[in-house]
Amino acid sequence: MHERTAGADTAVLVSLDFGVSDYAESLEELRLLAQSAGVRSVAIVEGKRQRPDPALYAGSGKVQEIAEIVERLEAPLVIFNHDLSPAQMRNLTTKLGTRVIDRTMLILDIFAQRAQSHEGKVQVELAQLRYLATRLVGQGVDMGQQKYAVGARGPGETKLELDRRKLDKRVHFLKDRLDKLRRHRVVQRRARSRADVFSVSIVGYTNAGKSTLFNRLTSASAYVANQLFATLDTTSRRMFIEAAPDDDMKPGGLGQVVVSDTVGFIRHLPHSLVAAFRSTLEETTQADLLLHVVDANSPNRDDQITEVNKVLHEIGAQHIPQILLLNKIDLQELPAAVERDEYGRIARIRLSARTGAGIDELRAALAEVRGAQAQDAQEQEWHPLNGHGL
16 A cells, blocks of 8 residues: 655565465564654565565566655665565665665664663674674665664764774674673672572563563563564563462562563564674573563464574573463453463463453462472482482
């Protein structure tokens, strides 16, 4: 559907169907990503192909169709729902006569807008520089002149115009900064471990309700919005739970829990972002328990669960116990409930982070898991094979 002549904050979206099962969901995500970046889509161009065209990604006929729409609407930007090679991006820019970015570049732009902490900004800049390193030729000047445009929100100054040597030097500097911040996080985790603090990370697909749950559990005020990647920087807060009745360590007392809210995952999350945010995601890999938040109202929730687990495996967090939280049950008018597996362990909890339904059950589950893990650790410590109890 075509609208009136485009403005500066508008774009034409392009998505090609190669026969994958999640095409419709991927296209909807592109629209939401553009919206999260502050872009209004004035046209969506779709097409079917068996494989990408080596030179233009889309076929020449489809590119001509896009060019006519761009000219008619005076669109300043075209966003492809795919990863483009440097050559394809340059060729498309020449053919269409306007700026062209791909899905990864769009996500990087959103991250550049949302990063608030020093570490978050360093991570985003590193991811941008790694991605743009192969795209400096023929684009540096243009993008540098439009550094406030969507998809060209560079790391600052005129870094996109730097030569390769200076860029590599900057990347090395940023990696050193992240390494120092990572070592600081390690010290903090060791301190929590010595203090017998139970560590919980909230993970899940973007816009599943993680930050709302985080605020509900910890009485924090993390930013919440109905948009993709509303939360970027990892935030940690302490909360207290009543120890389970069979917890020999602190029966009837209060146990400390550190809860961390993390960045949401998405289909085809750029590897450059996963690599750059590895130091932050280490908070997840070192957690005692993962709370995997799922939008129970989404028709694609099973696919989203799979995508999150893929990223968890990529960062080395696949071995950490997790509880699946089916969030937003208020939209389906479902009651809160705890579901257990065949061994009696908590597997799923139905809740609503917005209304608070099921939060008491979640707190009780945290106490139960904390007590069980503490008991397992105590038994392992005194096991005869460990040289104790002889």
